[in-house]
Structures are given as C-alpha cells and as structure tokens.
Amino acid sequence: MASEITIDPVTRIEGHARIRISLDDAGQVGDAQFQVTQFRGFEKICQGRPLAEMPSLMARICGICPVSHLIASAKACDRILAVRPPKVGADLRALMNLAQVVQSNALSLFHLASPDLLFGFDADPATRSIVGVAKLHPQLAMDGIYLRKFGQHTIELLGGKRIHPAWIVPGGVESPLTAEKRDEIRAMIPEAYAAADRALAWYKNNLLNWAEEAETFGSFQSAFMALVDADGNVAHYDGRLRVVDHDGTLLADFDAYDYADYIGEYTDEASFLKPTYFKPLGIENGLYRVGTLARAIVAERFGTPRADAELDEFRSRFGRYPSSSFHYHQTRLLDILYGIERMEMFLNDPEILATRVASHAEVNRNVGIGVAEAPRGTLIHHYVVDDDGIIQTANLIIATGHNAAAMNASVLQVARHFVKGERIEEGMLNRVEAVIRCYDPCLSCSTHAMGQMPLHISLVAPNGDVLDEVRR
C-alpha cells in the first residue's frame, strides 16, 4: 500500500524546509520532494525603489552571503549606469567576495557538516554539534571558528560591518583600503592557511569512512554550471558563465547578459523555491548543479598553486568529472584554500591601496544584469529601471534555485538506497538531511544544521493508521 514519509522540519535554506517521501504499494520509494517553506517576495518589494539602494536591500536576502548579493546587485547597477569600476574598485569587491567565500564555506563544513563526518552518520545525536566537536576535536572546532573569523573580520575591516556592509555600491566601493587594515588582514593569513591545511589533511585521511555515502549522495550524471575567467579558470567575481555536461562536453559559454537564453525558471507546486533548468535541454533533461563541485568541474584550474595541487590530487582520485554530490565537501575546502591564496595576492598588490575606488554616472541604460559566484553557486540579479532609475522589475536567481532539481533528485536517491520496506531506520533520516547539507543550501546555519535536526517521520497508511513513527 502506498504511503508517505514527511521529514519536518529540514531547515537548510531561507527559512524552513520539509522533505516528503512517498512509498509505492511495494514499500519502495516512489518519489521525494524537497519543499522550501519560506517566501518573502523580494522580486515584488523592490519595485519602486531607487537603483542605488538595491545592493543593500538585496543583501537582506541572506545573512550568510550578503556580500554575494551586494556584488551581483552592484554589477547589475554598474551596467545600468554604463560604468566599469576602477580596477582597484573591482579588486576590492573581489577581495570582500573571497573573504565571504572563506567564511561561508568554513561555516558549512566545520559548523554544519563536520559532526556527521567526525562522528559518523549513525552516531549519537547528542554529540553532533559544534559544542560536541569542540569537546572531542577541539583543534578542528577552533580551526573552523578561526577561518570564519578570518573571513568575517576581513569583511568588517573593508566595509565597516561583518554582516550587510553597505560598502559595495554601484560603480565600485565606498572607501579605499588603508595600509593599516591591509596589514591586519595579512597578519591573519598564516593561521588561515594552517587551519585549511589541517582540515584538508583530516578530510582526506577519513575519506574511506564515507565510501558508501560518497557513492550514493547525489551520485548521478548531470550538467554543471560555473563562472570562469578568460583562461577558463575558477572565478568568483567576474567572468563568463560556462555549462558543461557530465563528461565535460561544453554545452554553453555565455555572458551574463544572455542568461535568459540558457536558464529558465519554473514553479513547483510544493515548494516556494523556483527550480531552474537548462533551456536547450528542456525541463525534463535540463537539470544541472552549481557550487563548489561545479566550479572544480567546469573550470580548468583554480590558478593558484596550493589549490591547484589539491585539485590535481582530487582529480587523480575521483576523476576529472566526478558525479557524486558528496564531493561538494572536499571542493568546499579547495574553495577555501583558493580564497585565501587569492586574497593574499590582492593584499600583496600595492595598488590595492589606491584611492579612486568608484566610477560615477547617472542612469544610462534601462536594463542591467549582474552575476557572481556565491559560495554555494551562481547568483544572478537582473533589474529593469525607468529613466529616473526607479526599479520597475527585478529577477533574482539564487544558487539554491539552480540546485533545486538536483537536491530533489539527491533526496530521492538517498531515500531509495537507504529506505527499505516499512521500517524507518534512524540512519536514513540522517543521510537524507546530510545529502542536502552537501549542497550547502543558502542559509545553512538555520535550525539544526549541526548534527541532527528535529525530525518527525511517520509512515502513514492510506486509511490513516500510523504504521511506524520516529521522532528525533
């Protein structure tokens, strides 16, 4: 007989989410649905607002990656003003973006995912938290806190606030970097490298523990999308969008301005999140992934020595085009290492202290599109303004939207592999949550990111009888 399992709440993105798994008559998993249960209507409330205020308004979409929104928004504004920021303005934006990449990826891996990886997916829920990690693996916890602090403090030194700094503006940034602040950031770099190195060593040494998960956590063929620079290397701040197929075949390479030719959005009756699809392949076949794994697959290299050395090792182990979403974790660490290296390069450039940090103009175009790589994937802001610079319409495609279809497929895959018959196994619940965690959905530090979320799963027969019930 058919029945349904509801995992509620699963809170991984803006607000809260649920997972519904339906079983067919034979007790096998038929379908799975990841439901996002928060919606604030940013695409509506920004109508009528002045262009220059958009970056800081859009930053409030997310408190973990506000810098990504500030950048994509400011870049869309740049196009409307028809200006290019001065090189130092672009570099400073990129520097803040990288600081965010480091802190956000650190949060995801250390504060959220590490307890599963440290204690095992079946371990006692009571220990699975940063508090538990701090007790039993203090070095790892402190490394995670340090990397997060390194990124956040850099953001604070650049922009005045750790969260929602109003410093990234149309045309560039608000103020230059002083030598003093530059030195303060640079002083933190050696320890940041040490923390990243320790974490990578720990992760690689423990890979064998997670072999089964690595095989089944969102392990399917899909296309991937990421921003790349002119050399085809990883880029977070600017570049062209590139889409490759599961075997590396180039599917598309385009400027942000043409995104609508390649990316479409559709509605999901059971979720507030709008999934996207790769238009040339249609909704059915147009699933693709973004984020740290996508960047490692789509790009040729990172372009920095340490991250590239790690990337080579990763590829020699898992192939040039690994398909399992489990590898988001390792590529997240590579992203952190790359971030530190690129930040160091910017800070060592004396020109980073230059004082002309913004270009100025009035509204010169009515449409602007800005794209950036947020820690968890590609982010697009698309604005239409009237001649006075008042927002008429805005379209936002956030990283988790690109990954929505993949997350649904992953939840289904994990459920099918681990859910058998009528009994709900504890480990299944953990793993279903854990596969979502691989994607680091926007707002991963929501409820119950560490260790275990309170889940209530009930197996209900069509006549309403509760066949089995598990509460965590």
Add this chain to the structure above:
Amino acid sequence: MSRPTFATIWLDGCSGCHMSFLDMDERLLEITERADLVYSPLVDAKVYPEGVDLVLVEGAVSTDEDLERIRMVRSRTKTLVALGDCAVTTNVPGMRNVFADARPLFQRAYVDNVTVNLGMPSKGLPHHLPKTLPVHKVVPVDVFLPGCPPSADLIFDTVMALLEGRAPEAASHARFGN
C-alpha cells in the same frame, strides 16, 4: 543547581542575526560553558523542550507556521529576546505590508516572473498571514535587541547578562537599522 538552558530560533529572517551570534567567535564556547544550548541551529535537539530559560528569536512572523512556532516557544520559555530588526519592527520582510495580503508577491514571483508556470506553490506549504508581524504583536517579549543585525558584542553582552541574572544594559543602547 542545574545549569541555565538557552535556545535560538528563527522565523522570517535572513539568518544574519544568527550569523552575528556566531560572530562572537570563540566567546560562543564561553557561553556554552555557562549554559546548555538546548535547541538551536547549532545543536542537536528533538523537540523544543519545556522550561527553557532564555531564547533568542530572529525573524518576523509571516506565516501561520511562524505563528504556531512562536506561541509554542513562548509557552516553554522564561525570557524571550526579540533579536534583530525583523523580529522587532518587521524590517525588510514587513515591506510587503503595503499590500493588503501576499497575493501581489505570488503574482510577481510565480506568474509574471517564470518561464513556465506548472502551478502555484500551495501544496503542503505554510500560508502567509495578511501582514507580516513583529514578534511582540503575537507574544510578550522580554528584551528587544534592534539592529540589522545587532552586533556580536551586543548579543554576547546581552546573553551573558541575562544568563547571570543581570539587567541587559547594552540592549537599551541599540538602534534600529544599525
């Protein structure tokens, strides 16, 4: 003498206040030395327990599920702190309150602004209240911490004061929007 217990939850927010909470960096461990974090994004918990001493609430009340959740939390907690502008004044989520209800938002997001509409989101999802509300319009609030987000120092000082049974002086110097 048992240790005090504290919790954090969030409703309709951006999680920036929780990030600011984490921005106290190592001092987080100072707090967890002093009190048990029994329910939060950060620790494992099955259900929001009874008799929690202190809760930090981020985010405005926008849906029927937010409403239910905050009432449940209030009934099981001694001291409730409204954390951040969304919880205190509705801030950005409250910008939708110029409309009579959430329908214009849905029209824009799911009809006007999609390539393909396969149906409106409605199945098994929370329902939006006509207006987004600040927390104190729904349940009594003991301490207000405005800010977007309030700084880590402010959060740390306030939590420590409350856990130690002192008046949270720092909270009275907070400012909307800062």
Add this chain to the structure above:
Amino acid sequence: MTVHTLRIDGVECAGSADQTVLDVARENGIEIPTLCHLDGLCDIGACRLCVVEVQGSNKLLPACTTQVADEMDVTTASPRLQEYRRTIIEMLFVERNHVCAVCVANNHCELQARAEEVGLTHLDLANVNPKLDVDASHERFAIDHNRCIMCTRCVRVCDEVEGAHTWDVMGRGIDARVVTDLGMPWGESPTCTSCGKCVQVCPTGALFEKGRPVASTKAGRPFLPYLKSREEGGRR
C-alpha cells in the same frame, strides 16, 4: 531689548523678549530634543517633540515657538514629557514606512537618533503602512515619501532662504504630503532652482541625492545660520 529672567529645570536664566524657551535653554546647556526646528529657519512647532511644562499652564507648550516671559518656570524633562516624546517618535515611525536598515540616511538620520536617545526599542502602536512612492523625476534629487515626517523644513528653507517656494503641503491630517508647486512631478517644476537646500536640511532619508546608496548621506554643513546672519546683516 527687554530682558526677562526665567527658570528652566531650576536653573536661573535670562533671555531677551524675542527669544524662545528653546533658544534660552540651549544657551544654558539644557538640551531639549527637536526635529522640525532648524537654526536659520523660522519655527512652526510641527513635531511637538520639544513640548515643555510651564508652571501655571495646564497645556504643554512647544519650546521652539514659546517666547520667554518674566518669572516663567519651565520643566523640560519630567517622566510625563519623556513618555510623550517616545510616543511622538513612535507615531512618526508607524505613520509611514521607515526601514532604517536599508535607508539612504541610516546612521545619519535625526529620527533614528532621537529614537535611540529616548530609548525607543520597539513600536507598540499599529502600523499604517501606506503605499507611497519615490519621485525621482528631478535630474539630481529625489523624494521618498515613505521616509518623510512632515517636518516641513524643506518648505521653509525653499521659501525663506532660496526664495523659490517650490515645496509646500497638500492634503490634510494623515494624508498631508509635501508637494512641488501644484503637485506635479519634481522634475517638471518650473520654480525649482536645483539648489539642493531642501536635501541638505531634510532630517531623514526622505529627500536625497540620486545615486546615493544606503547609509551614505553625510551630515550637512551648518550653512543656514551663516546665510541668515548675512541676510540680517543687510546686503550692501
């Protein structure tokens, strides 16, 4: 000019007949919060934030429009007055849509500063949430009516100092709005000289320079008293 002696918060003060209670209080280091008052513009008592208690009167009087009189006994900071001031600021917040976090004047706003000073931490009164627009038709400046508190400093500076009288008030009560000329878009105004004085005197983020991002308005130069003294000194 006749000199009056009066008492403010127990402090003996002296002021000339043409001075207000606010003038004399400030001369004696006694701070009374204000919003619609601005040195260099005539006072109109719009915001009522500066109301004080005067012995012998059962009404609260605005310090900015009340001229000093002999033997006046003024209290500027009783618990009742503090509560009323908090209520006034709360009413200003709920009347329109003030979202400090994403406002061009964040951290440079007199309404925000007054709220912090009176210890306003939340709003109990019911929100009005009117649907108001931004008029960005002018080449250099814009007005966001959501952030306007109807202090009318813009009206007064445009009339008294620039002399253009582009700004005025249309409508009554809660529906009152500041308008340019006969209520046309600012960019179409034939009288506006684009001098920017209204933008400089606006206490909130209502009037602003186009292209200014959030939290970027800087405090204006105190040019009004200088202009006023030049005017009073006579033109040669």
